[in-house]
Amino acid sequence: MVTFLNLSVTIPVAEKANDYFYVAKPKEMIEKKILEILKDAIGELYGQQPDNSLLQVQKTRPEFQGEYTVVVFPLLKISRKNPEQTAQELGTFFIEKSPEITDFNVIKGFLNLSVSQSYWLGVFNQMLTDNQYGFISEKQGNPLVIEYSSPNTNKPLHLGHIRNNLLGWSVAEIVKSSGTPVKKVNLVNDRGIHICKSMLAWQKWGNQVTPEITDQKGDKLVGDYYVRFDQEYKIEIKQLIESGQDPDWAKNNAPLLLEAKQMLKKWEDEDPEIRELWNKMNRWVYDGFDQTYERMGIDFDKIYYESQTYLLGKSLVEEGLQTGVFYKKEDGSVWCDLTSDGLDEKLLLRADGTSVYMTQDLGTAQLRYDDYHPDKLIYVVGNEQNYHFDVLKLILKKLGKSWASHIEHLSYGMVELPQGKMKSREGTVVDADDLMDEMYQTAKKTTEELGKFDDFTPDEAHTLYQMLSLGALKYFILKVDPKKTMMFNPQESIDFTGNTGPFIQYTHARIQSVLRKATESGIEFSHTC
């Protein structure tokens, strides 16, 4: 859609530093040409080769005549003439040397150039006839690997994941369209104490229910038991405190928590019964996630599981210990000292030898490198983890991994609601499925009220509502600068007027309608003037 509307403005002055996002278009050819002629002009008129940074060409503001504007201020030190005179001389040169430039005018230090109609018609025809316009076919070489989504298996996807998924998937597709091979990967956090909590709660109070029995998505069912654990756990703490125990002690020694910890230990010891339960419940969750991803239009080339990478992380820590990059404290815990880099000491292994988040991420990064040898390894992760990624890169560098510099954290801001931040404890988290349902219902209601599509079959109507609601959601979220905290207003997001996805869809529909009616009445398109 964006490519079709040609909304992006490209930068022709120098080859862009980050060529992953560079897509050549015919329109740019004239911009490049203008720059070349400008360079020639300066050479011929003033006898100098200017630095590229002095050559500034931009689109002409709509209130002036012309399509492209040369900013002459930076050139004055070369021309040693006043702005108007310099612009006048350059403009005359353009007319003489370039058939594409038909006219020019000078306003203050701005030289506005008019490009011939036949040139624009040529561009337009190319866009019209090239159905791959704006896309470059895949080049050879190492891929760009991009990780996004990264859910936990103890709760369903929420609004924060939606921003993450849409950003990650979109960046992947944009990069892909520029010809760079892309691997979209997901990292599922499928192990740890939080998973054991839902498992334990299901064992105790689940009565062997399954998603089939409760007619519920698997991720929702498992999430419910995670919540149930927390409720029962709080009751236990309260009782312990009431019986005179210290609150901190109560939190760490509530029977339920101890039981969950035991279960984690059993899991690590590969207890068959626990592993079976773990497999079963995770499968439920994955089925649920798959449905959500599919509806959202999100996909992956490969899914990593932390249960399969944390051991590799541990071996990397061992490696670092041997080379002296890490050190062991008296209690047996392993650390990396980053104070000389302005950061703190970082724990890598607990005293009991179990791994932490960083340990796992080291392993995952190594595995990705081994799998793909990527030129760039992008992580789409919220900005609350900026520090984590600074540390990750630094530690990998200390371990002598040359590819540490290939890691890039695509950091995005939190999504807030009109009533404030989403807080799971306060039940203000917006569930991804619920949100899509709600928007679907609004699309349906609004459409039915307008009565425009009464002749649609149920299938057609369903497709329409799906397109409208997802278009609204995606556009609303993607139009905001990723790094900024954004406000998600459910009311406004499902508004079908103004700067919204549905409005763009509507515009597209009207254009199609014009073309259809033109064809029906036998009008032929002319590609020339």
Place this chain on the structure above:
RNA sequence: GGUCCAGUAGCUCAGCUGGAUAGAGCAGCAGCCUUCUAAGCUGCGGGUCACAGGUUCGAGCCCUGUCUGGAUCACCA
């Protein structure tokens, strides 16, 4: 407290490599439906670009400081 990020119209957001009079949408007001989809269009009002210095021919954008908000500095992930 240290580090990082943000602050632009009543609200939500654009603003490209520093370039001409800072732009959209929403909300408000005034118009427009026998002809292309009114889920629309046209017009009006609305700004100390958080503040103060600095660099520059030129600063919303770069630098320094201040204020405000957020994140982070866990044997959570």
